[in-house]
Amino acid sequence: MAMQLPKNHKKRENNFQIDGFLDETLREGAERCLFAVDEDKKYELIKKLVDSGIRDIIIGSGPKDPSLIFKCLSAKHDFGKLPEDVNFAFILLLNSWEPLYETFKSFPKEFLNDLTISFGMVEYQQEHQLFERVVEKFRKIGVTKFRASLLNNFSNGVDEDKYAQITHHINRCVNEGFDTVRINDSLGTIYPEAMEVLSANLVYDYPNLNFCLHAYNDRGLGLQNALISIYNGFNMIEGAVAGYGNRSGLPAIETLVRIFSEKNITIKNTNLDLEKLKEAAIRTDEIFMTVPNIYRPESGLVVNKENLGVLNIPDYLGVERKTDYFLNKVGLHLGTVQKALKSGGFSESLINNSDFIKEVREKVEEKMMLIAAEKQSKFEGIVSEIYEFYSTGVLGAKDIQEIAEQCALEKRTLEQKVFQYSER
Structure with a gap:
């Protein structure tokens, strides 16, 4: 059965405050990158994110990520190199928790008390209460801050049955004392109208919980769904600089910040610097070895460049903005040439001389076409290199198998040598 909005539900679309902003740049960026990324570069990016005002950073979920979290917590507690109000979180997937638990056990109590563990795959082995048992284990070693990330396939929308599945796991989180639940649109398939109904009902049914949406962009709706969630009561939001995220990515933080400034939406105890976020976005491209999207909103390399002349509609409408003309x-157009000559102080007689204007335009076009031919040749070479770059050196399951076969062969060879030596 299709769900409806709660009775007397009211949306909010501007002039309000939310309680938190979760950053996924490090985790999702590293998961999406085809190649291994150096830990020092990740730490450099963390410092840039912190400098931009971000205060809640999800580091990762990989087997080596706890060492990066340790480095961050050490920089914060032991050396004062990171602000005291920065929070670091780790996504713990319940199908691979044991080795990570052993790693976290070695952390100082002070670090564990400051770390947020966000559980994923809460439904995994629920018949054995695995989630509840693992939470208890982490509590015993000193972790006090928890979240849960509920995975969802919204390909068929949200009906009463789907809602019941979600609330079942939310109730498990509530029973464990959690105050924050992340709702994952795991495949990026939910539509805004369904997101509105879902978020409104969750907030109505759980007024004391903090909710946020993990909104993927597979349908090009990640940003819209994230906004819909807070319009309808979710009090946290998340994203990544430059929209980094698996597959088609997450909402771009710099775009959200621009929207927030225009709609007077604020974040409690957080002030984000848009210019520094743009710098972090560009550096993220470099660290995760991604070809920059030059037209990306806010942080695209040429997004502030606009066509010179009479066809520039924003100029015609009188919009003031930072613009670099090309x-x-x-x-x-002939009018473009005339406008350029006028701004350059040329005489009215030349500006109004149609033959002269046509001659200038022809000369400019000749130069333009020469440059274009040269650029086309270079571009084809760059594209060829890009395709080669992303199609080679990418490891997969086959590489694990080949390395395992080599290890097994070396092991058998060593065992044979030991046996032969013992026979002598």
């Missing part, structure tokens, strides 16, 4: 063949 000229291409599309914009090479």
